[in-house]
Amino acid sequence: MNGPIIETKGLSYFYSLDGQREIRALDNLSLQIYEGEYVCLIGPNGSGKSTLARHLNALLLPAAGEVYVDGLSTALEENRWEIRRRVGLVFQNPDNQIVATTVEEDVAFGLENLGVEPSQILKRVEEALELVEMKPLARHAPHLLSGGQKQRLAIAGILAMRPRCLLLDEPTAMLDPRGRREVLATVRMLNRQEKVTVVHITHFMEETLEADRIIVMDQGRIAYSGTPEEVFSGNLDLEALGLEMPPIPALALALRQAGLPLPLGILHVEQLVECLC
Numbered sequence: 001m002n003g004p005i006i007e008t009k010g011l012s013y014f015y016s017l018d019g020q021r022e023i024r025a026l027d028n029l030s031l032q033i034y035e036g037e038y039v040c041l042i043g044p045n046g047s048g049k050s051t052l053a054r055h056l057n058a059l060l061l062p063a064a065g066e067v068y069v070d071g072l073s074t075a076l077e078e079n080r081w082e083i084r085r086r087v088g089l090v091f092q093n094p095d096n097q098i099v100a101t102t103v104e105e106d107v108a109f110g111l112e113n114l115g116v117e118p119s120q121i122l123k124r125v126e127e128a129l130e131l132v133e134m135k136p137l138a139r140h141a142p143h144l145l146s147g148g149q150k151q152r153l154a155i156a157g158i159l160a161m162r163p164r165c166l167l168l169d170e171p172t173a174m175l176d177p178r179g180r181r182e183v184l185a186t187v188r189m190l191n192r193q194e195k196v197t198v199v200h201i202t203h204f205m206e207e208t209l210e211a212d213r214i215i216v217m218d219q220g221r222i223a224y225s226g227t228p229e230e231v232f233s234g235n236l237d238l239e240a241l242g243l244e245m246p247p248i249p250a251l252a253l254a255l256r257q258a259g260l261p262l263p264l265g266i267l268h269v270e271q272l273v274e275c276l277c
């Protein structure tokens with residue numbers, strides 16, 4: 001494995017309330033994300049996930065500690081544009097991310113800001129829309145798209161900038177089941193096929209089952225980091241963190257506890273069926 005594409009060292013961050021009291025949102029947090037990884041970030045509300053995401057593309061700057069992207073420190077102003085290009089952030093609300101009146105103009109917007117040549121822009125917009133399977137909608141008005149399509153459009157806008165890493169902060173939270181499936185499938189394909197490093201924040205536990213690694217946050221710190229098999233093995237007290245087991249691991253665990261000789265680490269229904277038959 002290559003060196004980390006993203007690294008934080010002793011990262012702390014405080015929000016100030018009414019100019020006096022301070023809330024510690026990140027507490028001496030160190031982590032490494034490696035090139036090509038698919039990392040899911042979970043944790044209770046207020047555990048610091050969004051604050052961390054905003055540090056990873058230099059939207060927020062550390063109160064203490066450091067953040068590096070491809071070895072570039074976010075502390076240096078001259079690095080910040082490049083960091084934001086290399087690490088694209090998709091937010092929860094699909095409506096807040098639309099800036100233009102057609103799908104293709106929306107994807108082109110970021111490239112124009114970067115000063116990319118017009119002929120290049122056309123090519124990259126087409127490529128990005130192709131990747132998220134939105135090319136037939138290029139001339140459509142973004143506000144008429146479904147939630148899932150809007151999020152795929154937001155992803156295309158980032159892909160056009162040729163990022164190294166895609167950060168997604170609860171991108172499916174406001175979508176219907178179909179939109180969630182579309183966005184998840186797109187993100188997985190980009191990771192597996194296009195080798196984009198993915199950091200995906202979610203409160204839907206079943207969305208984490210295909211991650212390479214899950215990082216569990218609590219009170220601005222990393223409470224646990226491990227594979228989905230490890231996180232959902234029953235050894236980690238998820239309930240204490242206000243988190244739920246996804247249905248299949250929960251069922252497998254209950255069956256084991258009831259005495260069925262099932263192996264640890266069952267995540268998917270196919271695995272469960274195979275073991276039971």
Ligand SMILES: Nc1ncnc2c1ncn2[C@@H]1O[C@H](COP(=O)(O)OP(=O)(O)O)[C@@H](O)[C@H]1O
Pocket residue numbers: 015016017023024025043044045046047048049050051052
């Ligand atoms: N803009 C803000 N002003 C003040 N406090 C904030 C702000 N944003 C987040 N916080 C606080 O920082 C902590 C971490 O929040 P956040 O990073 O949003 O967590 P998460 O994304 O895991 O829900 C929480 O205690 C939250 O209330």
Ligand SMILES: [Mg+2]
Pocket residue numbers: 049050051169
């Ligand atoms: Mg959040």
